[in-house]
Amino acid sequence: MPKPGIAIVGTGMIGAVHRRAALLAGADIRGVAASSPQRARDVAQAWGVPRAYRDIEEVVADPQVQVVHVCTPNHLHRPMAQAALEAGKHVVCEKPLATTLEDARALAALAAANALVATVPFVYRYHPVVREARARIAHGELGPLHLIHGSYLQDWLLDPASNNWRVDPALGGASRVFADIGSHWCDLVEWVSGERFTEVSAAFDTVIAERSTDTGQSFTTAAAGGAMQAVTSEDVAAAMFRTGAGTLASLTVSQVSAGRHNRL
Numbered sequence: 001m002p003k004p005g006i007a008i009v010g011t012g013m014i015g016a017v018h019r020r021a022a023l024l025a026g027a028d029i030r031g032v033a034a035s036s037p038q039r040a041r042d043v044a045q046a047w048g049v050p051r052a053y054r055d056i057e058e059v060v061a062d063p064q065v066q067v068v069h070v071c072t073p074n075h076l077h078r079p080m081a082q083a084a085l086e087a088g089k090h091v092v093c094e095k096p097l098a099t100t101l102e103d104a105r106a107l108a109a110l111a112a113a114n115a116l117v118a119t120v121p122f123v124y125r126y127h128p129v130v131r132e133a134r135a136r137i138a139h140g141e142l143g144p145l146h147l148i149h150g151s152y153l154q155d156w157l158l159d160p161a162s163n164n165w166r167v168d169p170a171l172g173g174a175s176r177v178f179a180d181i182g183s184h185w186c187d188l189v190e191w192v193s194g195e196r197f198t199e200v201s202a203a204f205d206t207v208i209a210e211r212s213t214d215t216g217q218s219f220t221t222a223a224a225g226g227a228m229q230a231v232t233s234e235d236v237a238a239a240m241f242r243t244g245a246g247t248l249a250s251l252t253v254s255q256v257s258a259g260r261h262n263r264l
Helices: 013-024 037-047 056-060 074-086 101-113 128-138 177-193
Strands: 005-009 028-033 051-053 067-070 090-093 147-153 197-205 210-212 228-230 236-243 248-254
Touching: 005 013, 005 051, 005 056, 013 028, 013 067, 028 037, 028 056, 037 051, 051 056, 056 074, 067 074, 074 090, 074 101, 128 177, 147 177, 177 197, 177 236, 177 248
Parallel strands: 005 028, 005 067, 028 051, 067 090, 147 248
Antiparallel strands: 197 236, 210 228, 236 248
């Protein structure tokens, strides 16, 4: 069976993770698209891949590409995944699938209508400890679940000098901390427990009212001392859930908890 040809759209931190995963899975990386044609050329040379695509249209027009990996800022997920699906390509799209429920449903329907594989890579599912926990619960070793609780805490946005495209609702979507990392916790719990959330009550708060106007790449911090701008996306969130089986669950998420670099 020939190796699937893939293209990676978006060459930041997560794009490099997709490249490594694709190579380990035996895929053939045909090319990359980036924030600019020059950036695409630089990354294509660094990664040793044949093509630097000008844009998503050039990606989906390549007959050697069967799978498109969408690793761009959130607001680009819907149009790029849609272009790939309409061109008959399978899609691996970073979360969130889209910045609105309507857009996410449209992509799911489009993938189903075209009988294409389309997935969001919640990678924590594949950690050996997670697989073990899922198997033990599925086999009934723990008995019935009575309560699920946990948190996902980070500190990389604690400093008001820190900023990132994720903070801007126009680029990251209306929800930040819950969509960005709360979604990982929710998927992990549903995956491990075998139960799906059916009810939710949540509260959100923005505790850093203003941030630097300078935005860093991925998870970097901008230099201090510049102009400031108002923040409208949430820094922290708390949620209570009930699963379809009736189990209660609670979640705390934060990107401003000191000393918690990536505590899931």
